[in-house]
Amino acid sequence: xxxxxxxxxxxxxxxxxxxIHIISKHPQVQQKIKAELMSTGGNTQELSxxxxxxxxxxxRVVNEVLRLAPPVDGASRTLTADDCLPDSGTxxxxxxxVFIPLHTLAHDTRLWSIDPQLxxxxxxxxxxxxxxxxxxxxxxSGHRQxxxxxxxxxxxxxxxxxxxxxxxxxxxxxxxxxxxxxxxLTVMPKHVGVTIxxx
Ligand code: HEM
Numbered sequence: 001x002x003x004x005x006x007x008x009x010x011x012x013x014x015x016x017x018x019x020i021h022i023i024s025k026h027p028q029v030q031q032k033i034k035a036e037l038m039s040t041g042g043n044t045q046e047l048s049x050x051x052x053x054x055x056x057x058x059x060r061v062v063n064e065v066l067r068l069a070p071p072v073d074g075a076s077r078t079l080t081a082d083d084c085l086p087d088s089g090t091x092x093x094x095x096x097x098v099f100i101p102l103h104t105l106a107h108d109t110r111l112w113s114i115d116p117q118l119x120x121x122x123x124x125x126x127x128x129x130x131x132x133x134x135x136x137x138x139x140x141s142g143h144r145q146x147x148x149x150x151x152x153x154x155x156x157x158x159x160x161x162x163x164x165x166x167x168x169x170x171x172x173x174x175x176x177x178x179x180x181x182x183x184x185l186t187v188m189p190k191h192v193g194v195t196i197x198x199x
Pocket of ligand 1: 003004007008009011012015070071072074075076138139140141142143144145146147148149151152153
């Protein structure tokens with residue numbers, strides 16, 4: 001239970017902080033989310049499961065936030081048997097700990113067609129749809145992958161949709177909204193300063 005609280009509290013909160021920081025610098029992305037909300041329900045404020053499911057552009061935005069700024073930057077595995085890496089032939093031994101750099105994979109130019117430094121939700125629709133399956137694993141992979149990932153995506157999507165129904169975020173300027181990062185349990189944005197306009 002404690003693990004669930006520890007693993008499940010800060011992570012989506014960090015994801016939402018990154019989302020607000022990033023979309024504040026991309027007004028056109030906010031306009032597209034708002035347009036999608038209008039086209040799927042007009043002025044109604046209700047966010048049913050069906051309506052949330054139909055917000056496919058918002059899914060791409062959440063994915064792109066998790067790719068550009070993954071709240072967890074790595075996972076690790078301990079080898080239970082000797083093995084070697086397929087391409088390089090590097091020998092690994094039982095008991096070795098291997099670090100899987102989730103952030104690095106998500107920013108490796110060899111694995112992405114569209115510049116991975118760019119915030120581009122459309123990449124999940126276009127060129128990068130057929131990417132290497134391990135290029136984007138913000139919740140890890142395999143049988144120890146994050147058990148809370150559906151809940152986390154749902155939380156981020158509901159919060160983003162609700163916010164976009166009521167407000168538009170503006171960039172608070174190069175210093176207060178400088179981003180950067182600070183690492184504790186998660187990798188959080190260091191400087192988030194946005195303006196909030198009520199629509
Ligand atoms: C954006 C939010 C989240 C991110 C980025 C995230 C990321 C991760 C990552 C990278 C791992 C390690 C996976 C691996 O080793 O392959 C993990 C494990 C875990 N996560 Fe999440 N997580 C998030 C939200 C949540 C939530 C909401 C919960 C629970 C309510 C949760 C519960 C757990 C648990 C219990 C584990 C350990 C699983 C195991 O060892 O079998 N996480 N998470």
